[in-house]
Amino acid sequence: MTLREEMIAVRHRVALVTTVLAVALAALALPGRAGAAEPGFKVTITELPASFGAGADARTLTVVASTDRVRCRKVRWSLVMQVTGAEVDEVDVRRVEETGEFPVRVQTDDDVARITDEQLDPGELCRGRTVTARYEIGFDDDAGTGRVIFQPQAFDAAGTLLQEASGQSSVVGEDPQATESPTDSPTPSPSSSSEESDDAEYGDPGTDPTTEPEPAKSRDAIGAVPASSDGGAPSLLGPGLIVGAVLVFLGVALLLRLRMRNRDSRHGARTSFYPTR
Structure with a gap:
């Protein structure tokens, strides 16, 4: 050569x-396929309270799925929640339809909960026809102040993710430092008053961040938290x-x-x- x-x-x-x-x-x-959604489908949060109050009446989260595809599909809804300032078992969630409460299964992982329909939604997703999911959400009396994020997802009957959305609300709850009465001295010193005011503004610094929340006590008692903003990481x-x-x-x-x-x-x-x- x-x-x-x-x-x-x-x-x-x-x-x-x-x-x-x-x-x-x-x-x-x-x-990756795990984060992909099917083209031609859209999920929109049409009703989301700006805030939830601890011990207040339950408020409604409404989600609507739509499509421009010709072929109709059945939908299974799943709602992912995260919450800061409250525990998983301090949130009450009910999936409701026009006929009443809709059966769901609940999965929890630390401070994250997923609520998934056990059955397909009664409606059918077609062009010009939407499918709606409603959730009644409330917080227990002793829930702390924080923020909750919702990520509703629509799947088809085969388990394929069609589309998802996200939104967040604040939680106005009890502050343990503000309600706790001192036992050692009847009159707080100026320094302790300053520390209590700082705790009320920024949260309780004595809380151990590694403490895991108690497991959910029932399928309807779950907890949720803050979420990332609607925009994701740059592609x-x-x-x-x-x-x-x-x-x-x-x-x-x-x-x-x-x-x-x-x-x-x-x-x-x-x-x-x-x-x-």
Whole structure:
């Protein structure tokens, strides 16, 4: 093998590696299936209280699913909740329909709860026809002040995530530091008054953040918390696809150029083997 043929072989290998890397980069830039939703579907929170009060009457969370697809689908609703300042078993949630309470199953993990319908929603999701889910939510008398986030999700009968939404509300509850009466001295000192006011504003600093909440006492007693804002982390899909496409284009162009040069070199070798007379 001549030096020129060796150089051509090396160029071919470099072009092949470049193309493989470009394809791999484009594949890595694609979002994972776990967080994907089906196109053509939309979930909207149409009713969400700005705040919930500890011991107050239950308030309603309403979610609506819609689609522009021709084929109709049955829907199974699932609501994910997180809460700060309260425990999981200090939140009461009821899934209701026009006929009354709708059966659900509850899963809890530390301060996060998922409430999923045991049956498919009575309605049918079609073009021009929506499906609605309503939840009656209340907090116990001794629930603390904090924030709660709701993430309703709509699944089809096969368990495929169609679409989801998110929203959050504040929780106005009891502050243990503000209601606790001192026992050691009847008159608080100025320093202790200042510390109590700071505790009332920023929360109880003595609470152990590693303490796990008690497990849910029933399927309707669950707790929830703050959530991330509606916007998610910035996606790398756009830049990744652009870079991948450029690398693929360069790799293909280099392969074609090297193939043409290799063909010309072989042709030149044959003509030089038979000198002209």
